[in-house]
Amino acid sequence: MARQLPAECLNEILEYLEDDKLTLHSCLLVNRLWCKISVRIMWRDIWNFKRFYQQRPLRVATSILSTLIACLSNESKELLNRNEIFILTPTSKSPLFNYAAFCKVLSINEINRIVKNVLRNIPADINSLNDKNNLIANEVIKMFTSQISSLKKLTYYHNRFYHLNISFPYFPGARDLSELCCASNLPTNFFYQLSQICHNLQSIFIEFHNNDVSNELKELISLQNNLKTLALSAFDGSWANIIPTITKHSHTITKLQLYGDNEELPLSFVRLFSNLQEFIFSFYDGTGFEDFKMLQYVHFSKLQVLKIPYQCPRPQYIMKFLENNGKNLKKYYTDENDNALSLSVAKFCPNLKSLFVIFSNGEIDILKKIFISCQYLESIKIWCGEKFLTEKEVLETVASHSPNNFCELRIYNSSNSNISSKDLESFFINWKNRASEKLLSLVIIEDYYANLLTDYENMDIIEKYENLGIVKLTTIGYEKEKIDDDLDYYY
Structure with missing residues (x-):
């Protein structure tokens, strides 16, 4: 008879799959215990579904919304029916789980976006459709605020592309909120409600609009006990008016x-x-x-x-x-x-x-000086191309001058790549013979001209040395890399 893993042990194992939603989804079908644990993990942050269902976002949005509608109270369902809003649910019976209670991350914008996407093909004038969108979104938000006992992250931005008219209710589950991402031009009662119960925010991300900084927003920030992370964004306004408030946390941030x-x-x-x-x-x-x-x-x-x-x-x-x-x-x-600025890094x-x-063409000696001076360096990102260093000289310098701890090379080519398969193999051979014997993570930042990966001979060489355990290849689009790696800022 097969023995069952203890629930605590299984839960710890499945936690490692939190970012691998596709694999986690397959765990739902193993048995009741696996299903219960997997559902709790999946619904902790259900809004990041685009990462694993990139090709069918509407299908996933429809599935999420229909599940949420099934979880609504009878009163909310009747309200939708009276307003001629009919959304099919997975089953006519009560859902197996109270999915809303599992959520630790709540995104008001994603709720509205999902509703809008699902209803976009319904024949109706724009005002009627907006009313339906807002009604559904409000009922779903009301359910979340009544069912979530401990929320960790809340995201709520003004979005000009999605009409929002949310009546944000009292939310006792936000007492444990640790991360808030919001816009300054939200209704003041939203900030007031949070300021009454939420005093332990660790991270605040604020998008400012038209110099609109309410006293309620200032009060919410002032009341935090141990604020660690603060991000301010102003592309059509200024956060100057809030500086006296945020400097109160200057010793904890x-x-x-x-x-x-x-x-x-x-x-x-x-x-x-x-x-x-x-x-x-x-x-x-x-x-x-x-x-x-x-x-x-x-x-x-x-x-x-x-x-x-x-x-x-x-x-x-x-x-x-x-x-x-x-x-x-x-x-x-x-x-x-800037040549002098790059040299100051080595100094x-x-x-x-x-x-x-960024190194200009002819500045390979500066890269060498940085490698010699920065002996703890593990990762570097380098632009290559007509105005910059060539891929060949970068690879040669990395192989011969990078310190023992070095293990990641990120390359973005701004023009047509001209690295040959011979040069590429020479680099891998030299890397293999290094004393450190570290696996090299080679990250290619793709753009229109970056044909390194479309050259079949180059790809054969890379695959050969991947199989030998010398290199691990990763590709990433330029725009995504710019957001993820340079800005580290998200909504």
């Missing part, structure tokens, strides 16, 4: 992210964040970043991550900043292409583990 589209957004207040460990800032029109002039002299003794995607302050400002803070940096990313950042700077 360790991760700060600032995004904007003009140079008027202030940066000098960052000097107050004495325990900062990670600093990311990005501005699309910051031609001078004069406000950064003050920061270049500030010493952040705990700073380990510095990312400056898109436009960068003047190189001399960053060089001085690295002189004061580079010793403790573990990760440094910038889109800036001031000896403990880096991950790096992205």
Whole structure:
């Protein structure tokens, strides 16, 4: 007779499949115990379904919504019927599980998006359709707020593409909320409701619109006991009005992210964040970043991550900043292409583990100096192409000069790739003969001209050395890589 794994043990095993929804879905069919545990894990964050059902989002959206409709109270179902809203449910009987109670992540925008996608083919005028969308979304949200006993993450943004008219109810399950992603122009009662019960947020992400900062939003931020991560985004407004409020948490915040589209957004207040460990800032029109002039002299003794995607302050400002803070940096990313700034990385950042700077054509010696000076370096991202280093010289330098801990090379080619299969195999042979014998993670960032992976001879070489355990190949689209790797900011 086969023995059953203890539930606690099985739960711990299946937890490892949280991000592998396709495999987790197959576990539903094993037996009742596997099904119960798998369902709880899958519905913890049901909104990320696009990661594993990329080709059929409408089908999945319909499945999710019909399941949620089946879980609604009889009162809510009758309300939908009275308004001539009829959505088929998986079964006429009560659902096997109370799915809403399993959710730890709630996205108001995804609820609205799912409803809108499912109802988009229903013949109706735009006003009537919006009314139906809002009615369904409100009833679903009402169910979540009554059933979730402990919410961990809440996302609620104003979205111009999806009409939102949500009456956000009292939500006792948000007492344990640790992450909030929202827009500043939401109804003030939303912030008021949260401020009454939610005082332990660890992370807050705010998108600012039209300088609209309510007192209720300020109060919500002020009442947090131990805020660690703060991200502010302003592309049609300013978060300057909220600076006095957020600086109250300057001693607890360790991760700060600032995004904007003009140079008027202030940066000098960052000097107050004495325990900062990670600093990311990005501005699309910051031609001078004069406000950064003050920061270049500030010493952040705990700073380990510095990312400056898109436009960068003047190189001399960053060089001085690295002189004061580079010793403790573990990760440094910038889109800036400056010879002196790249050399300052080798001079001031000896403990880096991950790096992205842009090298121009003819600057291969700077890459060599960085490898020699940064002996803890494990990963580097490099642009190749007509104006930049060639793939051949990058591979040769990585094989001959990278430190023993090095194990990841990320390549983006801005023009037509011209690496030959002979050069590629030579690189793998040299890598194989290195004393460290580390598996190399080769990440190819794909763009229109990046034909390295469409060359059959090159792919045969890569496959050969993958089978030998020398290299592991990963491909990623340029836009996705830009979002995931450079910005680390999500809605």
